Amino acid sequence: MKRSSKLSIALHVLGHMAVKPDEPFTSEQMASFAATNPVVIRRTLGQLREAGLVTSGRGKSGGWKLARAPESISIADVYRGLDERLYVGNKGGDENPAHCAIEIGLAGAIQGGLERAEVAFQSAIEGTSLADLAAALQR
Amino acid sequence: MKRSSKLSIALHVLGHMAVKPDEPFTSEQMASFAATNPVVIRRTLGQLREAGLVTSGRGKSGGWKLARAPESISIADVYRGLDERLYVGNKGGDENPAHCAIEIGLAGAIQGGLERAEVAFQSAIEGTSLADLAAALQR
DNA sequence: TTTCATGTAACTATCATTGTTACAAATAGG
DNA sequence: CCTATTTGTAACAATGATAGTTACATGAAA
Numbered sequence: 001m002k003r004s005s006k007l008s009i010a011l012h013v014l015g016h017m018a019v020k021p022d023e024p025f026t027s028e029q030m031a032s033f034a035a036t037n038p039v040v041i042r043r044t045l046g047q048l049r050e051a052g053l054v055t056s057g058r059g060k061s062g063g064w065k066l067a068r069a070p071e072s073i074s075i076a077d078v079y080r081g082l083d084e085r086l087y088v089g090n091k092g093g094d095e096n097p098a099h100c101a102i103e104i105g106l107a108g109a110i111q112g113g114l115e116r117a118e119v120a121f122q123s124a125i126e127g128t129s130l131a132d133l134a135a136a137l138q139r
Numbered sequence: 140m141k142r143s144s145k146l147s148i149a150l151h152v153l154g155h156m157a158v159k160p161d162e163p164f165t166s167e168q169m170a171s172f173a174a175t176n177p178v179v180i181r182r183t184l185g186q187l188r189e190a191g192l193v194t195s196g197r198g199k200s201g202g203w204k205l206a207r208a209p210e211s212i213s214i215a216d217v218y219r220g221l222d223e224r225l226y227v228g229n230k231g232g233d234e235n236p237a238h239c240a241i242e243i244g245l246a247g248a249i250q251g252g253l254e255r256a257e258v259a260f261q262s263a264i265e266g267t268s269l270a271d272l273a274a275a276l277q278r
Numbered sequence: 279t280t281t282c283a284t285g286t287a288a289c290t291a292t293c294a295t296t297g298t299t300a301c302a303a304a305t306a307g308g
Numbered sequence: 309c310c311t312a313t314t315t316g317t318a319a320c321a322a323t324g325a326t327a328g329t330t331a332c333a334t335g336a337a338a
Contacts, residue, residue, distance in 0.1 A: 005326085006326090007249070008245065008249075015241035016241065027283075035238075036328080037329065038283095038284095039285095039327095039328075039329070040328070042283095042284065042285070042286085043286090043327095046284090046285075056283090056284065057335095057337095058282085058337095059282060059283060059335055060281065060282050060283075060336065061282085061336085061337065061338090062283045062336070063283070064284090075245075075248055075249070086225050086226070086256060099174075100151065101276050102150075102272050102273075102276055103147075104275065105272055105275040106147065106154070106214075106272060109214055109264055109267045110214070112263055112264075113259075113260045116260065116263045117225055117256040117257070117259045117263070119259070120252075120259035121252045121255065121256035122252075124251055124255045125248055125249065125251075128244075128248045132244065133241050133244055133245060136240040136241055136244040137240050137241055144296080145295090166314080166315075167314085175296080175297080176296080176297055176298065177315095178297075178298070178299090179296070181314095181315065181316065181317085185315090185316075185317095196304095196305075196306095197304045197306095197314055197315045197316080198305025198307095198312085198313060198314055199305065199306040199307065199311095199312065199313050199314075200305085200307090200314090201305070201315065202314070202315085
């Protein structure tokens with residue numbers, strides 16, 4: 001995982017939301033959960049809203065809620081919703097024309113390995129849900 | 140793979156070295172192979188020397204050579220020699236005391252997934268050797 | 279209509295990586 | 309011994325990605 005902390009932030013606040021799935025949380029509340037800034041929360045959860053995992057409302061009694069039951073949202077769903085990848089695509093993916101034959105074979109071998117790693121990662125985190133995270137809090 | 144390009148650079152120049160395993164290459168030659176700077180090459184191959192994959196000599200007729208036969212050096216060896224990881228450890232690995240129970244369970248789940256991904260990645264690239272890369276050049 | 283919260287743009291701050299310059303140290307060869 | 313060459317490494321600048329911050333328009337509820 002690159003050095004992004006979006007996934008950690010998102011899962012942390014979603015874990016809190018999962019404890020009280022019907023109560024709206026403001027970005028300010030959640031920012032203090034994750035020790036960050038409200039705008040960072042809105043940006044991050046905004047992506048998850050597009051992915052259909054949360055809903056948001058404006059104005060008084062607005063805020064954020066889970067779109068589905070916590071049991072039905074896996075860590076992997078969140079990971080995919082944030083469009084995270086284990087690796088960042090080679091920045092010259094299309095630009096670098098690969099002058100050298102070595103680069104071709106190389107790219108293929110590495111790429112294949114990364115794809116397998118991605119699959120292994122996602123299936124490993126598929127088994128944990130937001131409800132599992134929330135359960136840790138209630139003990 | 141984070142956004143480091145060390146691995147690509149290293150494998151590219153090692154591929155060239157594998158074509159003529161007994162001939163020393165200077166960092167300047169290799170810098171032009173990989174379109175980078177001689178110092179970057181020395182830094183990168185320096186790590187691989189510590190890992191026992193290459194040797195270096197100073198002064199006239201100095202330069203770099205593979206320490207073993209190209210067939211016996213896999214892409215995975217190089218990856219490990221560079222101490223690369225699919226993920227960078229959470230920068231607060233020891234610092235952040237993890238205030239919240241959610242963070243604990245979370246870290247465990249993610250960490251487990253990353254370890255599996257790492258294993259999958261390495262075993263996928265274990266099968267390609269420097270000789271395989273060099274072979275691409277000779278056709 | 280007032281209050282509160284999101285949505286978003288714009289900018290700054292940090293940090294990791296890469297590139298560059300400079301130079302000491304070592305080695306081969308005359 | 310002297311010189312040319314090459315590594316080894318420090319120090320610093322350039323670049324780019326990510327996160328944090330400020331500011332404000334927009335929308336909704338009471």
